[in-house]
Amino acid sequence: MTPTAPPTARPAPTRQDFASDQEVRWCPGCGDYSILAQMQKIMPDLGIARENIVFVSGIGCSSRFPYYMNTYGFHTIHGRATAIATGIKCAHPELSVWVMTGDGDGLSIGGNHMLHILRRNVDVKIVLFNNRIYGLTKGQLSPTSELGKITKSTPVGSIEHPINPVSFAIAAEATFVARAIDSETAHMQEVLKRAAMHKGVAFVEILQNCNIFNDGAWDSLKDREVKSDRLVNLQSRKPLVFGKNRDKGIRLNGYKLEVASLGSGVSESDLLVYDETETDSSLAFLLSREGRPDFPVPIGVFRDVVAPTYDELLSKQIAQAQAKKGPGSLKDLIYSGMRWTVKANGTSV
């Protein structure tokens, strides 16, 4: 039962080996196709045998994902994939366990479990498809929909403040937090690979377009003309530079972030040098808050820190107990405490 390294006798798997025989049923043009394609593309590079990979999901368009991967897969119930994945990983720590979830599945009905899998640092990789809408139920408000948004369930505009998934994950002290965009395929592959390699919980938000119920939700970040000015790609231990001509940067002013133009007395050395391995999550949180129109949206890895995982600590406690007390003896356990014997003649001793 214990998985081993990929058997050398088998030919190296290809992208096609990770595609199941099921017909993909998302709407044509849905951003989910890109996420599936990038996932199938990176899988052969991870060096993990197919049989040791499990994709777990809740309910939603995004949660159909496991059916399309030729690995083990469990399409469960709405919001609970994180809890089910926790059980799988704890029971069978050798498996590579992935959770595919949506903004509603992961942050509305499953918000509680999301918080707890992140803070526990269970070694599970979570990919949250953020289309800022409920796709499968045909277009209601989601917890990431913007204030004022008109949807089927908010005909005169949403009166709710949205949650920012990356801020949520950082606040829960997830040990790996990243953001990618469905249309930035090479970048997404990089981010997914980094998540896979991280030991501990990994949370990846993917900005995904639902072309049926919330088309264009992320267009302002996708337009070829302006996207270099609207995105800043986080590069660890490098100054935060962005812009079409790489002529702008982000710097700290007190404890506020601001955009600075390079040249005219400002050089790269004045900019914020971002370090994703910093255990103090304050700066990561500050960056994640950015949504101002004049400020670029950070993508890439916000946080990648080392901490013991829940599943590893659990296994360790068991190993230590067994080393100390020996493997449990049922006989000793049952025949313990204060006992007495009734003899055949009925007397007790």
Place this chain on the structure above:
Amino acid sequence: MATKSQAANNNKPVEIVDRVTIRFAGDSGDGIQISGNQFTMATAFAGNDLGTMPDYPAEIRAPAGSLPGVSNFQISFSESDIHTPGDAPDVLVAMNPAALKVNLRDLGPGGTIIVNSDSFATANLKKAGYEANPLEDGSLEAYRLIPIAITQLNAKALEESPLSKKERDRCKNFYALGVIYWLYDRPLQTTLDFIAEKFAKSPETVAANQTALKSGYNFADTTEIFTSHFRVRQAQLPPGEYRNITGSESLVLGLVAASQLAETPLFYGSYPITPASEMLHELAYLKNFGVRTFQAEDEIAAVCATIGASYAGSLAVTGTSGPGAALKSEAVGLAVMAELPLVVVNVQRAGPSTGMPTKTEQADLLQAAVGRNGECPVVVLAPATPADCFSMAIEACRLAVKYMTPVYLMTDGYLANGSEPWRLPDLASLKKIPVSHAADAKSFEPYQRDPKTLARPWVVPGAPGLEYRIGGLEKAEVTGDVSYDPVNHERMVHLRAEKIRRVAQDIPPTEVFGETSGQLLLVSWGSTFGAVHSAVERVRAKGKKVSSVHLRHISPFPADLGQILKSFETVLVPELNLGQLRLLLRGEYGLPVVGLNKVQGRPFTIGEVQQKIEELI
């Protein structure tokens, strides 16, 4: 040695009695549960059969001396085989006025009341709502009242102890216990040993508590209050090694045993809730048995993580009580659909909603049997006694794995906290639980069923070539692919129902106590076994004809049950709800069934059941 001096002092006549029921009552802070447990151990060692029932407030530290703060412990012991902690106590030991007030109504006529008279001062009387001192106003004339100045006597006995006054005063529950030990001729040794172990860090505390116990004993021996004492002869229990055990403890041992019999590691996911938390506490200690416990963020996560563990090949169990069981229902439906083994233990308590958390009830039966969306059949089992929780935990795991299905194991607060002597099983006699994981990729189909049990294969991720996808969407027969085909759905609904029905082939023939046909049959389930069985015994002892059947398997019912029911003119179902088993029996067999129903957060007394039987015959 205490036992010697004890023998030397025994100079008052001994009366032989066959059964005694004592209730200890006092403030939750008075050490009532400890006194009760100690008396239980001493009684077990004296060779009596026994049954116990603790009853304590939900508040952790209710105000001292107040009515809600009263904590009780009842024990019944006998020279013959008994099945309950007794109906009305013969003796009430009340450590304060509140304890007297709360428990008096349960005391049988002419019952004995032993009180700590020192605690009947104005302030305590007021807290208990007494206008006059009941020890003095004649209101207790119908009883045998024995006031003892326990606080003062205890203080005097401990005059030489170096402990503070407050610490010495805390020993008084052992003083009182010593009196009762003399009165019922119990050996002191188990309790002396207990004190030595419990307070090992402080020799002064050991000495003071041991002195209090012995002084109480000697006081009773010498005082003129007691002219004789009582002895209950050893019970004729089947030979073997015994220990006294609560339902929570034996259930945990059963789960660990099942894990070993199945050679499959145990995963236990749970969220704390009274009265189910003890199982989580106990299992968390058993890490060297490879037990993985997971305290989840709520009951939904607890059952979901448990389903995940089952999917990944563990023997997966989640435990809770009613409100938590309600939260788990959607996920249990997933396990029904995915056909994964899962055991859900529901230690029922009085509901609905938060209800009365520390009180017992059997009102979650329908929730377990049918309380899910869709046609969602599961196996439902219920242990009969605290010790029976061991066997039924193994049975639940065995059926879950064999039929690839969720199994509900319905206990309750009374079973979980109550105790009885348990004849320790011969481990070699426990049957292995065969577990096999599909491994052959060529012949593998996720929903290919075993022709006999209709179970699908259990596949554990990690098996090369068997990668498959499942979920809560309807499955195509055999392949397990997602299917919306109307005919397929209907067939799958029937297959899942039939699979549960086939569990009946694993249920042993139903034992009928008494004649197999006649005028009246009682049908009981779960923790009411003791009261119902005893009541039937009593009526039969009078030469009247009445029979009973106790169900451990409720879904499905045993195959022979219908025939048995039809052989009686009247079927009576006593249960601690408004008639849930009755409804299921009527639905299944279309027979008229009479109910005896009680919902007071308390078990049946034998007398209540007996009275109903006598009304009907």
